[in-house]
Amino acid sequence: MAETTRIAVARTLFESWGSSFDDLVAGFKRAMAPNAFFQQTRTPDLSGIDQIVEFLHTARRSGVMETIDVELVNMIDDGRFVVSERVDRMKDASGRAMASMPCVGIMEFDGDRIAVWRDYFDTADLQSDAASFIGQK
Numbered sequence: 001m002a003e004t005t006r007i008a009v010a011r012t013l014f015e016s017w018g019s020s021f022d023d024l025v026a027g028f029k030r031a032m033a034p035n036a037f038f039q040q041t042r043t044p045d046l047s048g049i050d051q052i053v054e055f056l057h058t059a060r061r062s063g064v065m066e067t068i069d070v071e072l073v074n075m076i077d078d079g080r081f082v083v084s085e086r087v088d089r090m091k092d093a094s095g096r097a098m099a100s101m102p103c104v105g106i107m108e109f110d111g112d113r114i115a116v117w118r119d120y121f122d123t124a125d126l127q128s129d130a131a132s133f134i135g136q137k
Contacts, residue, residue, distance in 0.1 A: 017068040033113040040119040066093040082107045
């Protein structure tokens with residue numbers, strides 16, 4: 001079965017996260033609608049690409065995330081929504097793994113851009129991994 005445009009947009013976004021922080025940001029700018037809504041577990045809701053990009057820069061400055069390797073487990077397109085089951089592996093600027101989180105994301109599309117994205121993960125995974133990686137410094 002051919003990959004849908006919506007799945008291709010999501011896959012390209014996830015692939016952009018692993019090469020560099022600049023590519024990660026550019027991937028968000030390409031995939032997200034200008035007024036997109038982005039919600040992640042236990043983080044502030046973000047409205048608009050400017051807030052989303054600022055959040056990415058804040059995460060980078062914290063030292064927890066420079067790039068993210070994404071292992072896509074499943075992606076489903078129902079015609080309006082793309083659901084992704086994945087494992088996100090956050091890396092610092094040296095390429096060292098900082099956290100690994102199983103995630104499920106639900107992206108609602110408007111045309112070929114993501115209008116609403118809700119991402120769900122267990123923050124205990126993030127906290128536990130980050131604490132153990134920081135202890136390895």
